[in-house]
Amino acid sequence: MTIDERRIAEELRLMAGEAAPVDPRVYARRTLTRHRHRRRAWSVAGLTAVSVAAAVTATVVATVILSSPGTTGPDTTAGVAALPDNTSEQLRLVRECMPRGGPVHDMDGDRRIAEHGAAEDFRVLVEYRDKGGSTALVGSEAGFVLCTPTDQKDMAERAVFTYWGFEPPGNLAGLSGDLQLDAYTGHTHSYTAGEQRSQKDDVYRVVAGRVSDAVRRVEVDWADGRRTAARIANGFFIVRIIGRPVRDSGDPGSSGDPGSSGDLGSSGDSANEEAATLDSPPVTVTAYGADGKVLQQEKDVAFGPLGRGSG
Template sequence: MTIDEQQISAELRLMAGEARPVDGLAHATRARNAAVRRRRASWSVAGLAAAASVITSVLVMTSGGSGQVAAARVEHLPANTPEQLRSVRECMPKGSPVHNMDGNRRMTQYGTVKDFRELVEYRDKGGSTALVGSLSGFVLCTPTTQKENQPRAVFTYWGFKAPGSLTGFPGPLQVDAYTSHDHSYTVGPDQAEKDDIYRIVVGRVTTDVRRVEIDWADGRRTDARLANGFFIARVPGKLIPDPDDGKDAVGEPPTLLDSPPVTVTAYGPGDQVLKRDKGVAFGPLGRGTE
């Protein structure tokens, strides 16, 4: 494979910008309304790596079930295993991220399958969600047997601004998304459709972080999964009545995902608090993109 050193150098220079902080609470209500209603409209219409690119100082971490972490510095994104590569391809069946409103509209300017790596995955009894990233940004992947209801692979830049800064974040913790993802499947002899919605938090950490905890503001606290300098956590979400009158796009009473702001805390050796982000607001994926 021919390596374009000038292009790599240019991309590295572009990646040097500072990451921006998470947007405020002003976006939360609008985001929840749009996400849930688009999701239901989509169900109605649906018919109810190989090579790693070189970057500077990516942090690689591995975590055991107890949350203990060992860290090392490397100069490339981790390569996908064959199983991870299959998962990335299933996540992006169009071969690249897609438009947040049109799952058939490919957004190849954000990369293709070969550019993305499975960075960290959260598994629970309901399934899994993975953070899948490139040098520029990331998508979320929640596998489902209902391929027509596969959550869209919507791209978000690291730092929320092109060209995306993977390592340029201040402090030991960067929250990159607090959002939701759906898992649709069928149950019972009649193959009745069931759909679960999850609240998800993902981000990045430095080598001194040993544990990341999410306070979901509803009495639940979750330790995130850590790997490769990234973290992810999810909990089942709950839909609540929309205070607005009327019906949604498919004629049902409107509901909203109950998604109050969360608190994300990074702990170091000895479980001391290294950084705590309070009031992290729910928001859609795709920030900073077209």
């Protein structure tokens, strides 16, 4: 039988044009998952021959996967090797977040850690904005940092690196289930206020991670009466709330890790400066599907510093 490859290609294009839109990243992830352990290489001619043979015995349903590395959206799943491209504004945010050219040591903002990558390796994955500003989850294929923009450049939070999965080399595709928690930590926004330009430090509690393409909403119960919906994009999510100061009673369970949660001593009250720490009890994170049903829930998520497993 003579195979008219041009005619077949035209028919496939027509079928693709009449088909419902698909998310290319989702199909790519599923394809990679199904064929992860297969090493056989398929040629274009081989795929055409298979399509023709199938047409002889059954109806052929063709699915065309388009390459679109810039595609993003709330239902794009994590685990795709290609990260979204930065816009010019996002690229500026990344560079401001990492003025040393990449992630730095958590105790020394001047100490660049080259093995954690360069600034150009990182993309703005998702950003949460509120009236106080914003915090972004900024990641590479190996790991991530949090970025909280501020006009006080010399007081900006350090870009501390954390591996995906909390161990090198970092597993961005290691999403088992519909929800993966990568961070529950504190992040500080430093700024000046008033005619006297007084220094202020707002410490936020931040939760961030990854979700599958089935997730449409993520909510965090902060265990203090507040409940907040996260921002979802590109298969990632992030949410933050302003932190509350508590007296350091010496009980780690009531205030998280005082050494990593940050001082809340910028309110101008000298008594509070000596005793206030971030109230950071365990939280509950819930992922919901399109029908509003719970897909996955993580309870008693403990507060912890960034940089775990990163040396």
